[in-house]
Amino acid sequence: MLTKYWNMRWGRALLMIALMATMASVMSQRAAAQGALRVVTTLPDLESIAKHIGGDHVETFSIAAGFQNPHFVDPKPSFIRQLSRADLFVTVGLDLESGWVPPLLNSARNPGILQGAPGYVDASVNVPLLQTPTSVTREQGDIHVYGNPHYWLDPARGKIIAKNILDGLVRLQPENRSYFEGNLERFNEEMDMHIAEWLAQMEPYKGARIVAYHNSWPYLAERFGLDVVDFLEPKPGIPPTPSQLAKIIRLMSEEDIGVIIIEPYFKTDAADLVARKTNGEVVVLATSVGAEESIRTYFDLFDYNVDKLVESFGDPN
Numbered sequence: 403m404l405t406k407y408w409n410m411r412w413g414r415a416l417l418m419i420a421l422m423a424t425m426a427s428v429m430s431q432r433a434a435a436q437g438a439l440r441v442v443t444t445l446p447d448l449e450s451i452a453k454h455i456g457g458d459h460v461e462t463f464s465i466a467a468g469f470q471n472p473h474f475v476d477p478k479p480s481f482i483r484q485l486s487r488a489d490l491f492v493t494v495g496l497d498l499e500s501g502w503v504p505p506l507l508n509s510a511r512n513p514g515i516l517q518g519a520p521g522y523v524d525a526s527v528n529v530p531l532l533q534t535p536t537s538v539t540r541e542q543g544d545i546h547v548y549g550n551p552h553y554w555l556d557p558a559r560g561k562i563i564a565k566n567i568l569d570g571l572v573r574l575q576p577e578n579r580s581y582f583e584g585n586l587e588r589f590n591e592e593m594d595m596h597i598a599e600w601l602a603q604m605e606p607y608k609g610a611r612i613v614a615y616h617n618s619w620p621y622l623a624e625r626f627g628l629d630v631v632d633f634l635e636p637k638p639g640i641p642p643t644p645s646q647l648a649k650i651i652r653l654m655s656e657e658d659i660g661v662i663i664i665e666p667y668f669k670t671d672a673a674d675l676v677a678r679k680t681n682g683e684v685v686v687l688a689t690s691v692g693a694e695e696s697i698r699t700y701f702d703l704f705d706y707n708v709d710k711l712v713e714s715f716g717d718p719n
């Protein structure tokens with residue numbers, strides 16, 4: 403009788419323990435799902451910064467690849483799926499992605515990541531812009547209407563992008579504020595250290611005059627003291643014309659300019675032609691993380707570009 407009673411008690415206790423274990427596992431699974439915020443960015447540079455700040459509280463996905471032209475990205479069903487499940491959406495803004503982001507957001511039907519919602523981060527907030535027009539004249543073509551949108555190519559502005567991403571993460575997970583802020587602090591410290599090194603490497607070439615294919619480089623040029631004097635594109639987004647190329651060839655010959663910078667996603671024939679006629683050199687710089695396999699982080703992006711520039715300018719002595 404007593405044995406039976408004990409057996410019943412044990413049975414009940416074991417059942418309770420099993421139930422509690424199941425509940426704990428369900429709750430921890432739910433916590434894990436809540437823990438990792440799904441961050442979708444337009445560019446891999448924003449994704450890299452989001453990883454630095456979000457750490458193990460984020461899962462990230464970048465819509466564009468680093469070797470693509472960020473102004474023109476073809477929509478894919480997988481992008482819509484990613485956006486429909488996203489907690490946070492991070493965009494360069496201005497009009498950089500205006501041709502492809504609005505249709506993707508419309509199709510994703512996720513009110514939490516629309517402009518004005520807590521899950522929407524415009525990375526350009528508080529970023530000092532260059533080449534902002536005094537009126538909308540389309541003088542800068544149809545794709546740089548609100549000022550030059552390629553601001554992530556200045557590593558110091560990367561710190562402002564990081565702060566904007568932090569603000570978005572804190573809106574969604576205020577309980578992890580100090581974790582995100584610690585990551586931001588480390589990111590900024592690392593960035594300052596790197597910037598000092600990059601500036602030292604570029605110091606001998608201050609004031610160097612160069613030509614570029616597309617107007618992607620004003621922020622990089624300003625940071626490192628380069629002077630981009632003209633572009634193979636007559637206007638941003640308009641392919642090189644014979645008259646523009648003739649003008650560039652004249653300019654480079656007369657002013658002894660020897661370097662033509664080109665983005666990885668443009669055909670090099672026009673730049674090669676100009677280089678042949680002027681004894682110049684075509685230098686492919688990376689516009690984003692992932693443009694080359696070795697460029698895995700936002701820091702790598704500038705390591706790569708600074709090395710490439712130093713190599714192309716040659717020995718300062």
Ligand SMILES: [Zn+2]
Pocket residue numbers: 473545546551552616617618638
């Ligand atoms: Zn552009």
